[in-house]
Amino acid sequence: MTDYIRGSTRPHKPPEDQGISLAGFGIPTASMNTWMTLQGWFAAGEVPPCAGRHEWTSSSTKDKRLAIRLCADCPAKHACREFAETNNERYGIWGGQDRSTR
Structure with missing residues (x-):
């Protein structure tokens, strides 16, 4: 088994001053700090009200109002x-705000 397959070789390791980077995924x-906060919350098993909902x-005003209302307690x-900002x-809708009206 090669070192690459075992995981001991990191061919794409970022420079030390860059820290964690998910730029390849568009992040x-x-x-990153906000992303990690959100991921920690999801990893703990929390399910946001937006999960799996349209x-x-x-673009419907009625749907947007519902989404904003459901975000209130998240x-x-x-x-x-x-993260959206x-x-x-x-x-x-991000964090209870309609981003399309900005």
């Missing part, structure tokens, strides 16, 4: 909003 370095990306709301998301 900019500037939003209202967060719908513990990930602030991290979600910060950092990444300049322009569409959908």
